[in-house]
Amino acid sequence: MxxxxxxxxxxxxxxxxxxxxxxxxxxxxxxxxxxxxxxxxxxxxxQLSASNAETWNTPKNVMNGIKWMFKPDAPLLFNPSPEIQKYKWMMGFLWATLKGEHKKSTLETIDMAKKARETYFKIAEDEGIEFELLKKGILRFYDSEKEFKLDQAKKSWLDQEGMEWNTLTTEEVKELEPAFKNNANYEKIVGGIYTKSDASGxxxxxxxxxxxxxxxxxxxxxxxxxxxxxxxxxxxxxxxxxxxxxxxxxxxxxxxxxxxxxxxxxxxx
Ligand SMILES: Cc1cc2nc3c(=O)[nH]c(=O)nc-3n(C[C@H](O)[C@H](O)[C@H](O)COP(=O)(O)OP(=O)(O)OC[C@H]3O[C@@H](n4cnc5c(N)ncnc54)[C@H](O)[C@@H]3O)c2cc1C
Known part of the structure; x- marks a missing residue:
């Protein structure tokens, strides 16, 4: 053996x-x-999410990354400490962004993520693994009309890969997630995107x-x-x-x- x-x-x-x-x-x-x-x-x-497996190599994300370096409460922070490996990785990331590989790598990642998600479910089922698995999909909600429209536009190519990219109205978001009913920020929500086959654990x-x-x-x-x-x-x-x-x-x-x-x-x- x-x-x-x-x-x-x-x-x-x-x-x-x-x-x-x-x-x-x-x-x-x-x-x-x-x-x-x-x-x-x-x-x-x-997130056990195949529908949200979009890769980050876009010019918009590069610009955000630079802006966030000066923001103490940034959602993601790049540490510029000198480390060869880190800068090599960054060059690769920028090169992929310049080559416009975002769509191609997203579709490849989705394909891999779908297989990974199924493997996860199968191992859990076959071996009786408990890990608070919740198969209720994943909901993104938006408070910016501009961001919502940009993401809505992705439906045309994400759906081709068998990804459900269902756009929801504000009312539908509220119906799907009742926790919003008592939320003071609810009025700011302009819509949502729901990916039904995703899960969390x-x-x-x-x-x-x-x-x-x-x-x-x-x-x-x-x-x-x-x-x-x-x-x-x-x-x-x-x-x-x-x-x-x-x-x-x-x-x-x-x-x-x-x-x-x-x-x-x-x-x-
Ligand atoms: C903030 C955040 C949120 C994320 N959210 C999600 C999400 O929602 N969904 C999702 O799918 N992914 C998410 N990810 C990504 C995901 O968590 C990682 O891709 C994943 O956990 C990586 O697993 P890994 O086994 O490759 O590495 P790790 O979990 O880091 O395991 C590597 C192990 O190797 C050990 N090790 C390293 N060097 C040695 C050595 N020389 N000898 C012995 N042992 C060694 C370490 O101790 C460690 O236990 C998120 C990541 C972050 C940071």
Whole structure:
């Protein structure tokens, strides 16, 4: 049986380990944190959304990103600290924006997101994973006529990909989400977009519950509080050099899958 190491126990690592275990590999999951899913997969927007998988490489977003750098309560903040990897990523982002790849990459992302969403649902169902899944769609609401019109216009191409991009009137928004009835800002709402097949859930719960299944049902080996320092090739095998507190250890594997999120760049060297 082939031995595979999965570095990282976030959503990418746990689901990758699951797929490998189902295919009969002997899997070891390694994470530097004391518990699974304590980095980006600890808390996020909770959206299981394929319809909202629009990529960000548009000139409008670049301009917003620059403006937000000077706004203390910006919804998204770019930290200009010098880091080669960050600036390389930025150049790639700007290049894709200049080439006008937004529509093409959005359609590709939607396709991938639809498959990912189905995989998520299937794992949860097959393994009885509870993660506060709510299959009630996702509603965007607008208080700017201009922004609403811009997003409405996307319907013509998003619908071709089988995305439901249903535009709602203010009244329909209120009907769909009764919480708006008592909201003082309700009068400002000019309309909404509802994507029915989307869902929401708690990613951290999903990861921790799936991790338990991986260990108890599929006999995965879970090494927490263990950081992979580097990967080398020795006699046809991949050797991971790991650190747990002050102890350094080596272990060899037939294959390694890196699902280390932002930690990936350190392991690429
Ligand atoms: C504010 C915010 C909101 C978001 N909202 C949504 C949303 O609504 N819907 C959605 O689909 N996505 C959302 N995302 C994106 C989503 O959360 C991430 O894409 C996803 O969690 C990334 O998972 P991951 O497994 O790749 O990385 P991570 O969850 O970061 O996991 C990487 C793991 O690798 C470990 N690691 C790193 N280096 C090493 C090493 N050398 N040795 C051992 N272990 C290591 C880390 O400890 C960590 O546990 C959001 C992201 C943010 C920041």
């Amino acid at each position: 082939k031995k595979v190491a999965v570095i990282g126990a976030g959503i990418a690592g746990t689901t990758t380990a699951y797929a490998l275990l189902k295919k009969g590999y002997k899997v070891t999951i390694i994470d530097s944190r004391r518990y699974p899913a304590m980095a980006t997969s600890y808390a996020n927007g909770g 708690d990613i951290h719960k999903f990861c921790t519950n799936l991790e338990r299944v991986l260990v108890e049902k599929y006999s995965a080996n879970l090494r927490l509080n263990t950081t992979v320092e580097y990967i080398s090739r020795q006699k046809g095998e991949l050797v991971l050099t790991m650190r747990k507190e002050n102890e350094i250890m080596n272990d060899s594997f037939d294959n390694v899958v890196i699902c280390a999120g932002v930690g990936y760049t350190k392991l690429r060297k």
